Amino acid sequence: MSSTDLAATWAGARAIDLWVVLGDPVELVAAVEDGAAVQLVSEPTSFAIFAAMRDADVDDVRRVGIASLHPSGLEAGKRAGVQAVVAVADDPSAIPALLAAEPDAVVKQSEFDSLYALRYGSRRPFRPQVLLNPGPALTSARVKRAAAGIDLCHREPEFTLLERQVISKLRRVAGVGDHWSVVLMSGSGTGAAEAALRAAVRPGRRALVVDNGVYGSRLLAIAQRSGIEAVVCASGWTEPADPERVHELLASDPEIDVVAMVHHETTTGLLNPVEEVAALARAADVRTVVDGISSFGAEELTLEDSGIDFLVCSSNKCLQGLPGAAFVLVSPTGLERTGQVPASSVYLDLAGYLRGTASGSPPFTPAIPALTALDAALDELLTRGSAEHRRRYAERAAVLDDVLEALGLEPIVAAEHRSRTVRAIPLPAGIEYVQLHDALKRDGYVIYAGQGQLSEEIFRVCCMGALEPDTLRTFGERLAAAFDRQPATA
Amino acid sequence: MSSTDLAATWAGARAIDLWVVLGDPVELVAAVEDGAAVQLVSEPTSFAIFAAMRDADVDDVRRVGIASLHPSGLEAGKRAGVQAVVAVADDPSAIPALLAAEPDAVVKQSEFDSLYALRYGSRRPFRPQVLLNPGPALTSARVKRAAAGIDLCHREPEFTLLERQVISKLRRVAGVGDHWSVVLMSGSGTGAAEAALRAAVRPGRRALVVDNGVYGSRLLAIAQRSGIEAVVCASGWTEPADPERVHELLASDPEIDVVAMVHHETTTGLLNPVEEVAALARAADVRTVVDGISSFGAEELTLEDSGIDFLVCSSNKCLQGLPGAAFVLVSPTGLERTGQVPASSVYLDLAGYLRGTASGSPPFTPAIPALTALDAALDELLTRGSAEHRRRYAERAAVLDDVLEALGLEPIVAAEHRSRTVRAIPLPAGIEYVQLHDALKRDGYVIYAGQGQLSEEIFRVCCMGALEPDTLRTFGERLAAAFDRQPATA
Numbered sequence: 003m004s005s006t007d008l009a010a011t012w013a014g015a016r017a018i019d020l021w022v023v024l025g026d027p028v029e030l031v032a033a034v035e036d037g038a039a040v041q042l043v044s045e046p047t048s049f050a051i052f053a054a055m056r057d058a059d060v061d062d063v064r065r066v067g068i069a070s071l072h073p074s075g076l077e078a079g080k081r082a083g084v085q086a087v088v089a090v091a092d093d094p095s096a097i098p099a100l101l102a103a104e105p106d107a108v109v110k111q112s113e114f115d116s117l118y119a120l121r122y123g124s125r126r127p128f129r130p131q132v133l134l135n136p137g138p139a140l141t142s143a144r145v146k147r148a149a150a151g152i153d154l155c156h157r158e159p160e161f162t163l164l165e166r167q168v169i170s171k172l173r174r175v176a177g178v179g180d181h182w183s184v185v186l187m188s189g190s191g192t193g194a195a196e197a198a199l200r201a202a203v204r205p206g207r208r209a210l211v212v213d214n215g216v217y218g219s220r221l222l223a224i225a226q227r228s229g230i231e232a233v234v235c236a237s238g239w240t241e242p243a244d245p246e247r248v249h250e251l252l253a254s255d256p257e258i259d260v261v262a263m264v265h266h267e268t269t270t271g272l273l274n275p276v277e278e279v280a281a282l283a284r285a286a287d288v289r290t291v292v293d294g295i296s297s298f299g300a301e302e303l304t305l306e307d308s309g310i311d312f313l314v315c316s317s318n319k320c321l322q323g324l325p326g327a328a329f330v331l332v333s334p335t336g337l338e339r340t341g342q343v344p345a346s347s348v349y350l351d352l353a354g355y356l357r358g359t360a361s362g363s364p365p366f367t368p369a370i371p372a373l374t375a376l377d378a379a380l381d382e383l384l385t386r387g388s389a390e391h392r393r394r395y396a397e398r399a400a401v402l403d404d405v406l407e408a409l410g411l412e413p414i415v416a417a418e419h420r421s422r423t424v425r426a427i428p429l430p431a432g433i434e435y436v437q438l439h440d441a442l443k444r445d446g447y448v449i450y451a452g453q454g455q456l457s458e459e460i461f462r463v464c465c466m467g468a469l470e471p472d473t474l475r476t477f478g479e480r481l482a483a484a485f486d487r488q489p490a491t492a
Numbered sequence: 493m494s495s496t497d498l499a500a501t502w503a504g505a506r507a508i509d510l511w512v513v514l515g516d517p518v519e520l521v522a523a524v525e526d527g528a529a530v531q532l533v534s535e536p537t538s539f540a541i542f543a544a545m546r547d548a549d550v551d552d553v554r555r556v557g558i559a560s561l562h563p564s565g566l567e568a569g570k571r572a573g574v575q576a577v578v579a580v581a582d583d584p585s586a587i588p589a590l591l592a593a594e595p596d597a598v599v600k601q602s603e604f605d606s607l608y609a610l611r612y613g614s615r616r617p618f619r620p621q622v623l624l625n626p627g628p629a630l631t632s633a634r635v636k637r638a639a640a641g642i643d644l645c646h647r648e649p650e651f652t653l654l655e656r657q658v659i660s661k662l663r664r665v666a667g668v669g670d671h672w673s674v675v676l677m678s679g680s681g682t683g684a685a686e687a688a689l690r691a692a693v694r695p696g697r698r699a700l701v702v703d704n705g706v707y708g709s710r711l712l713a714i715a716q717r718s719g720i721e722a723v724v725c726a727s728g729w730t731e732p733a734d735p736e737r738v739h740e741l742l743a744s745d746p747e748i749d750v751v752a753m754v755h756h757e758t759t760t761g762l763l764n765p766v767e768e769v770a771a772l773a774r775a776a777d778v779r780t781v782v783d784g785i786s787s788f789g790a791e792e793l794t795l796e797d798s799g800i801d802f803l804v805c806s807s808n809k810c811l812q813g814l815p816g817a818a819f820v821l822v823s824p825t826g827l828e829r830t831g832q833v834p835a836s837s838v839y840l841d842l843a844g845y846l847r848g849t850a851s852g853s854p855p856f857t858p859a860i861p862a863l864t865a866l867d868a869a870l871d872e873l874l875t876r877g878s879a880e881h882r883r884r885y886a887e888r889a890a891v892l893d894d895v896l897e898a899l900g901l902e903p904i905v906a907a908e909h910r911s912r913t914v915r916a917i918p919l920p921a922g923i924e925y926v927q928l929h930d931a932l933k934r935d936g937y938v939i940y941a942g943q944g945q946l947s948e949e950i951f952r953v954c955c956m957g958a959l960e961p962d963t964l965r966t967f968g969e970r971l972a973a974a975f976d977r978q979p980a981t982a
Contacts, residue, residue, distance in 0.1 A: 004592065048551045052542040061538045063553070063573035080633065083553035083573025087634075101876060102494065104632040106868075108875045127650040128642055135645040138860060142594040143570065144577075146643075149861050150636040152618055153957075155625040155938050160617040188816055189679035190856035193839040224838045229719075318857060326678055326816040326859030348714045349683040350839060366680035367628060367808060369816030371639050371861060378596075385598045386591060448645050467643075 005132055005140055005473040016124040018067040018086055020060040022051050024075030028090045032115035033067075036123050046074040048082035067122065069114070071096070076103035086122060090114065131443070132473055135450040136268045136296055136424055137319035139467025141379065148378035149324055149371040156370065162362045168373055169359070171380035175321070175388050176298075176313070176331055178305050183332040185355040188369035191295035191316035193350060194328035196224045198291050198312040199262055201340045201352035203230045207259030210235060210251055210288075212243040212274065215267030216453045217293055225262070228346060233258060239270050239456070240415050245278040252286045260289045266297035269453050271424035271462070272415045273301065277308055284309030289339050295319060295328075299383065300395040300422045300466070311336030317372055319466050320395065320423060323379035326372030332356070395422040401471040402463065405478035409485065414460060426452065426460045430485060435461055441484040447477050495622055495630055495963040506614040508557040508576055510550040512541050514565030518580045522605035526613050536564040538572035557612065559604070561586070566593035576612060580604065621933070622963055625940040626758045626786055626914055627809035629957025631869065638868035639814055639861040646860065652852045658863055659849070661870035665811070665878050666788075666803070666821055668795050673822040675845040678859035681785035681806035683840060684818035686714045688781050688802040689752055691830045691842035693720045697749030700725060700741055700778075702733045702764065705757030706943045707783055715752070718836060723748060729760050729946070730905050735768040742776045750779045756787035759943050761914035761952070762905045763791065767798055774799030779829050785809060785818075789873065790885040790912045790956070801826030807862055809956050810885065810913065813869035816862030822846070885912040891961040892953065895968035899975065904950060916942065916950045920975060925951055931974040937967050 020039045021030050024046045034040055041054040051068065060066060067086030068079035079087040080103070089100040089108040100108050109117050120126060133140050154161050169184040176182070187194050199221065203209050209230050211222045214237045225232040233255060235247055243263060252258055261283045265276045280290040291312040297303065298313065300320035305313060313331040317323035330352060332340070337356065345351040349366065358365040383391045399422040406413065406425060413425040429435060435451055438461060442449055452460035465474060510529045511520050514536045524530055531544040541558065550556060557576030558569035569577040570593075579595040581587050590598050599607050610616060623630050644651050659674040666672070677684050689711065693699050699720050701712045704727045715722040723745060725737055733753060742748055751773045755766045770780040781802040787793065788803065790810035795803060803821040807813035820842060822830070827846065835841040839856065848855040873881045889912040896903065896915060903915040919925060925941055928951060932939055942950035955964060 048553070049542070049546060052539070056539060062571040063538070064571065081552040081554065097875060101872060104634045106634055106637065107871065127653055128644070130642045133643055133645055135647065138643060138645065138857060140643050144594045144596055146640040146861075147596065150640040152620045153623055153628060153630050153636075154618070155623055155628065155940075157625065157940065158933075158938060163617055187679075189677075189683060189839065189859070192856045193679060193683070196837065196839045220838065227835050227837055227841070229836075316857070324861050325857050326862055345717050346719075347686065347717055347837065347840070348710065349679065349686045350837070351717070366682045367806070367815050369679070369814075369859060369862060370628060371636075371814050371865070372816055372859060375861070381597065382591060385587060443648075448648060450645075450647065 005469045017122045017126065017129070019065040020055060020058045020067070022054045022066065022068045022079075022084075024068055024070040024078055025072045028069045028071065028114070029111060030069060030114060030118070032118035032123060036118070046070070046072065046078040048078055051078060051082040051084065073099050073103040076100065076105045080104070088114070088117065132447045132469070132477065133467060134463050134465065134477065135448055136462065136464040137316070137466055138325045139319055139322060140469055141322050141324055141375070142382060142468050144382065145323060145375050145378045149375040151371070151374045154370050156364055156368050161368075161370070164370075164373060164377060165359065165364070168377050168380065171377065171384060172329060172331065174384060175380065176305050177388070178331065181334050182305070183337050183356055183359070185330040185332060185352055185359065186364075186368065186373065187328045187330070187355060188326065188366070188372070189328055190325070191293070191314060191328045192220065194316070194330050195221065195293050195295070195314045196228070197347070197350040197352045197355070198314050198330050199224050199230065199260070200228050200346050200350055201343055202260045202289050202291050202312055202336070204259050204342050205344065206257075208233055208255065208257045209260045209262050210248065210255075210258045212248065212261065212263035212279070214241060214243055214274070215239050215264060215269035215272065217264045217267055217269065217295075221262045221264065221293060239267070240272060242272060242419050243274045243279060245275055245282055248279050249282050252282060252288060258288055260291055262291040264293040265303065266294070266301060266421045266423070268296045268424055269456070270415050270426045271413060271421045272419055273297070273421050276310065277304060280309030289336060296423065296466070297421065300392060302392060305331065305333070311339065317376045317379070321376065321379050321383060322467055323376035324372055326369040327376050395465075398465045398469060398471050398474060399423065401474045402465050405474055405481070406463075408478065409482055423466045424462060424464045426456065426462050428460055433485065438484055442480055445480040447480060495959045507612045507616065507619070509555040510545060510548045510557070512544045512556065512558045512569075512574075514558055514560040514568055515562045518559045518561065518604070519601060520559060520604060520608070522608035522613060526608070536560070536562065536568040538568055541568060541572040541574065563589050563593040566590065566595045570594070578604070578607065622937045622959070622967065623957060624953050624955065624967065625938055626952065626954040627806075627956055628815045629809055629812060630959055631812050631814060631865070632872060632958050634872065635813060635865050635868045639865040641861070641864045644860050646854055646858050651858075651860070654860075654863060654867060655849065655854070658867050658870065661867070661874060662819060662821065664874060665870065666795050667878070668821065671824050672795070673827050673846055673849070675820040675822060675842055675849065676854075676858065676863065677818045677820070677845060678816065678856070678862070679818055680815070681783070681804060681818045682710065684806070684820050685711065685783050685785070685804045686718065687837070687840040687842045687845070688804050688820045689714050689720065689750070690718050690836050690840055691833055692750045692779050692781050692802055692826070694749050694832050695834065696747075698723055698745065698747045699750045699752050700738065700745075700748045702738065702751065702753035702769070704731060704733055704764070705729050705754065705759035705762065707754045707757055707759065707785075711752045711754065711783060729757070730762060732762060732909050733764045733769060735765055735772055738769050739772050742772060742778060748778055750781055752781040754783040755793065756784070756791060756911045756913070758786045758914055759946070760905050760916045761903060761911045762909055763787070763911050766800065767794060770799030779826060786913065786956070787911065790882060792882060795821065795823070801829065807866040807869070811866065811869050811873065812957055813866035814862055816859040817866050885955075888955045888959060888961050888964060889913065891964045892955050895964055895971070896953075898968065899972055913956045914952060914954045916946065916952050918950055923975065928974055932970055935970040937970060
């Protein structure tokens with residue numbers, strides 16, 4: 003389903019249009035009151051479910067649920083591939099056999115209505131919405147299906163194959179050759195950023211941290227808490243880092259071992275000139291750590307021979323995978339550096355991960371479902387083509403800028419420094435964030451608040467993930483309605 | 493499907509019994525050669541797919557795949573809920589529309605056979621097997637389905653609801669009240685262990701680390717790399733920690749602030765007397781950190797008023813969730829301690845997570861699919877009952893011990909100190925691990941190697957996860973065959 007259909011159809015609609023009761027009767031009062039059809043079927047087979055679908059004029063098993071008192075009914079539901087498989091048991095002795103059939107829930111008859119309200123009803127909390135927050139972003143059905151793959155052991159060759167596939171595809175997206183190393187980690191991008199910074203600075207040396215947003219400040223906190231002395235190159239949150247100032251600081255302090263900076267400051271939607279800074283750092287024989295968590299895959303970035311030695315990324319933003327995996331792309335000079343820095347953490351020890359990948363034995367249990375989902379997301383991206391993927395991000399950003407301009411809204415970052423994914427927009431006079439957020443959420447759109455010093459002043463709209471340009475246009479209409487005024491162009 | 497059926501039926505069998513080609517013909521040579529049925533259907537509807545299933549006598553959509561040149565065919569496959577949705581495109585201009593239908597793969601006609609071999613064929617690397625490694629363990633279909641839920645934003649109330657549900661269920665499994673805090677983290681259990689240890693020791697104080705296996709040594713490495721001075725209480729890998737020695741060390745060193753120990757040493761299958769040690773620590777006003785990663789849910793453990801202040805666990809072992817989430821249960825005195833220790837990491841800052849949970853705003857993007865899967869796994873466990881879940885683990889361990897005894901195999905840990913999940917077994921004379929592993933894997937069973945000093949001497953068999961006792965009995969037969977001898981009882 004396209005993101006536009008998602009907004010139009012799914013937000014607020016019930017999850018299941020047809021409930022098939024297999025075997026003995028079950029009362030599904032909440033489903034009936036919510037407008038779902040119910041059919042009683044005696045024969046516990048998939049074909050009987052398909053016949054009930056035909057009778058009810060429902061042609062999509064993703065809109066069908068089954069309820070049954072019997073394991074045979076649950077098994078039939080699974081064979082039919084229905085979306086919801088609910089076991090009903092008032093007799094505790096029936097529970098073990100029902101659980102063995104692996105239904106989505108086992109409830110007493112009296113509990114069905116509350117289960118329905120939580121999971122399946124038109125007002126259920128967990129209903130799909132158009133995510134316009136800066137990750138986790140919308141993902142395709144394919145990516146989600148890939149997370150529900152087989153159970154794997156991470157010491158087996160099939161895991162090594164998965165890992166190699168993902169690493170090879172990440173190199174293709176990054177446009178780098180096999181001489182770049184790739185570290186896959188479980189956790190959020192911040193964990194990978196901490197691992198990279200800890201691995202990059204030799205004892206007694208310093209990190210120069212570029213700080214012009216919440217994530218630059220986070221890099222600074224990582225350095226400080228990791229016992230790395232930091233020199234800060236701070237600037238305003240809407241101004242890109244100034245390479246000239248970085249150059250001066252590098253020239254004045256020979257103890258600086260690393261420059262650490264954020265490519266895309268999600269705080270404001272600001273792009274920093276990381277290639278320019280990395281080239282200066284390389285000229286000074288200084289390594290560069292770049293937080294590319296919210297830019298990788300969407301923005302243009304040349305890594306080969308750029309001076310960037312550690313690029314930190316995550317699975318759930320512009321690559322359109324699920325959250326849970328993060329990774330670091332490491333240049334040959336970066337790899338050399340990791341051999342010169344003693345480990346200051348067990349879990350965030352980049353060198354340990356590099357040794358593990360080289361030996362086919364990851365140091366800790368990986369988040370395998372996040373990796374299988376990432377593998378599927380990378381397949382989608384590469385089937386389309388990396389350049390086309392980036393072009394689509396640029397196209398969507400242009401649509402979003404048009405939508406905002408039509409409403410007289412001017413992002414706080416100047417057009418030439420804006421990313422392709424995040425817009426930080428001043429809240430119009432008289433509009434409070436919470437009311438705006440809630441109004442849009444009722445329409446199926448999730449926007450995002452400002453952070454830090456901007457939390458009262460702005461709202462953010464992001465276009466990461468499996469989103470269509472048309473969805474942003476429809477969102478613009480809802481935003482206009484939320485402001486209770488028409489687009490300026492109307 | 494039960495784990496026994498899994499071993500008997502799935503290992504080595506093809507994933508798809510029926511391929512339905514929707515619309516124009518597609519050549520599926522590899523599928524035909526592998527024995528799968530193929531039906532050509534002109535009408536791109538779910539009901540046409542169901543009719544083809546009836547013709548082919550296949551009643552389970554999980555054994556059906558579709559292949560199509562057309563988006564309409566892919567959509568029909570998704571409406572029918574089939575297991576595999578493959579788009580075939582020789583013309584690059586067709587790709588965008590095919591990708592929009594979110595198939596599991598887009599390939600050229602000439603690439604189908606290699607895709608088939610990788611994903612769907614009877615010799616595919618990613619085929620289900622019975623995992624007898626110490627996690628990731630087998631999980632139910634329900635748990636895997638739960639990972640493929642909707643995309644959520646972690647700053648929204650529905651995420652807070654998910655988090656609260658998981659925390660409440662974890663407290664129920666742990667048998668503790670609301671006065672215990674629960675920290676949910678993304679990553680492996682080791683990350684959570686490092687966060688707990690970093691949060692537990694005040695500056696200038698020491699940790700007493702009990703070390704009688706690889707995971708005890710890992711706690712020691714965490715202390716050392718985190719800059720925490722450690723006193724070691726080491727013992728042999730098959731001997732439980734001696735509370736008397738811990739008592740002496742506590743009495744002789746008033747600077748000891750924390751005792752850190754592993755409940756279940758996965759290295760050998762050894763249980764440590766954590767309750768006894770924690771009671772001694774509490775009497776000395778010393779906090780206790782317990783690595784319960786491979787014991788939580790399976791072994792008996794009383795937390796309330798036990799002296800245990802930090803219990804570290806993960807989602808993918810005895811709780812039978814997917815890998816990717818870890819958590820720490822924190823007692824009130826443990827919580828107090830976290831307020832007295834300055835943070836020495838950003839990502840592994842337990843106090844930061846505690847503040848985040850309290851304010852409804854997790855500090856970093858959580859691994860949401862791992863949490864939705866954990867929530868489903870906890871529902872399964874609690875529907876059955878915590879005590880019954882533990883009893884089943886005890887029952888299975890007894891079956892495994894019987895199986896091993898019948899083969900004349902004696903685990904290296906004495907019966908009274910064995911866990912309910914792991915057996916470390918000396919390799920019989922003349923048997924090499926790799927050959928044994930590979931022979932069993934051909935039969936669909938994944939065993940595990942020894943670690944560290946034991947890597948050449950033992951093999952491990954573990955019974956975590958969604959396993960039936962019968963599966964262990966069948967495994968025993970295959971193990972006997974692999975040894976090329978009959979069980980001693982035969």
